[in-house]
Amino acid sequence: MELESNRNSSVLTDPAPTSKSRLGIHSSLYSPPNVVFSPGLFLKIQKKKPLTVDDVRSNSWLEAMKSSSPTHRKKAKDCASELVLTDTDVAYRNWMLTYPSALASFERITNYAKGKRIALFLDYDGTLSPIVDNPDCAFMSNAMRIAVRNVAKYFPTAIISGRSRDKVYEFVGLTELYYAGSHGMDIMGPVRPFSNDHVNCIRSTDKQDKEVNLFQPASEFLPMIDEVFRSLVDSTKEIKGAKVENNKFCVSVHYRNVDEKHWTTIAQCVHKTLKDYPRLRLTHGRKVLEIRPVLDWNKGKAVEFLLESLGLTNCDDVLPIYVGDDRTDEDAFKVLREGNLGYGILVSSAPKESNALYSLRDPSEVMEFLKSLVAWKKPSSL
Numbered sequence: 228m229e230l231e232s233n234r235n236s237s238v239l240t241d242p243a244p245t246s247k248s249r250l251g252i253h254s255s256l257y258s259p260p261n262v263v264f265s266p267g268l269f270l271k272i273q274k275k276k277p278l279t280v281d282d283v284r285s286n287s288w289l290e291a292m293k294s295s296s297p298t299h300r301k302k303a304k305d306c307a308s309e310l311v312l313t314d315t316d317v318a319y320r321n322w323m324l325t326y327p328s329a330l331a332s333f334e335r336i337t338n339y340a341k342g343k344r345i346a347l348f349l350d351y352d353g354t355l356s357p358i359v360d361n362p363d364c365a366f367m368s369n370a371m372r373i374a375v376r377n378v379a380k381y382f383p384t385a386i387i388s389g390r391s392r393d394k395v396y397e398f399v400g401l402t403e404l405y406y407a408g409s410h411g412m413d414i415m416g417p418v419r420p421f422s423n424d425h426v427n428c429i430r431s432t433d434k435q436d437k438e439v440n441l442f443q444p445a446s447e448f449l450p451m452i453d454e455v456f457r458s459l460v461d462s463t464k465e466i467k468g469a470k471v472e473n474n475k476f477c478v479s480v481h482y483r484n485v486d487e488k489h490w491t492t493i494a495q496c497v498h499k500t501l502k503d504y505p506r507l508r509l510t511h512g513r514k515v516l517e518i519r520p521v522l523d524w525n526k527g528k529a530v531e532f533l534l535e536s537l538g539l540t541n542c543d544d545v546l547p548i549y550v551g552d553d554r555t556d557e558d559a560f561k562v563l564r565e566g567n568l569g570y571g572i573l574v575s576s577a578p579k580e581s582n583a584l585y586s587l588r589d590p591s592e593v594m595e596f597l598k599s600l601v602a603w604k605k606p607s608s609l
């Protein structure tokens with residue numbers, strides 16, 4: 228499920244529906260009644276429905292590729308540009324009135340979390356690791372690895388990524404976590420007595436031979452995804468900088484390193500391939516086109532599944548926190564927000580509309596947040 232609206236909307240005029248939340252958040256924190264915004268600071272954010280092949284056919288893909296892939300801020304070369312940068316910074320600060328910093332709001336978060344069991348869900352790319360030109364080199368720092376390891380000592384922690392589960396495990400390398408790859412379509416979670424009633428859920432063992440539950444709702448798509456992967460590798464091989472990644476239950480076509488004048492060609496390759504596979508659909512990430520099964524499954528469903536696997540559903544004393552940076556993370560934010568279940572934290576250095584409640588600017592702030600959680604929990608657990 229993607230963001231529902233397809234309109235142009237101001238990020239500053241869509242306050243979070245928090246007034247009835249059981250999370251104890253004052254709605255005024257998100258939509259302060261007396262704040263007046265300069266019209267020039269309202270940013271127009273393009274929100275998209277999930278793209279169908281028809282959408283692609285009607286050439287909306289190029290616009291979508293651009294809107295999903297903001298270019299880096301250019302350095303100011305003159306006074307006029309500097310003024311724009313200042314406005315951008317002010318716009319970010321104003322945006323944070325709607326999506327407050329999880330660091331600045333840490334006391335509020337932990338006040339609510341007192342006596343509750345926090346369950347932590349973390350995206351990988353752009354959340355724990357920086358976005359880099361070569362997706363194979365999206366390594367997380369050792370400092371971040373230590374922070375994640377420490378936080379997992381106190382809270383059940385899962386990584387939910389668009390990458391293949393094996394790939395993200397390779398990057399993170401921590402056995403104490405739960406891993407969900409392929410946007411939640413490949414989950415390795417704990418064994419629970421009654422968690423086997425899901426179709427496609429099988430008992431397996433992890434790399435340490437520990438018994439686990441393996442949930443792969445898209446397993447029937449494996450041959451199809453593999454076929455599409457090979458087809459796209461072949462059709463994009465002449466496009467300089469294009470990289471096709473097999474994420475097991477989805478295929479990613481990265482165009483981060485492709486000259487913008489060739490983005491059309493990339494989209495045409497994907498379109499041409501997709502039209503032979505009506506059971507697959509296209510979604511947009513940050514400079515990546517993703518081909519996924521048409522399946523009612525996403526990162527939000529993965530969070531629900533993992534909470535259930537961990538025995539943490541229907542408990543008033545559980546507080547799930549999800550940290551992510553991309554459009555696919557919105558499904559998880561939405562599940563937490565609409566169910567009044569927990570906190571979504573959007574990682575973004577630019578204003579954007581989100582179902583998250585809080586924000587962090589970049590992975591370094593994510594690391595600070597994780598460290599703060601450990602420091603908060605440590606004394607009370609000793």
Ligand SMILES: [Mg+2]
Pocket residue numbers: 350351352353354551552553
């Ligand atoms: Mg991400």
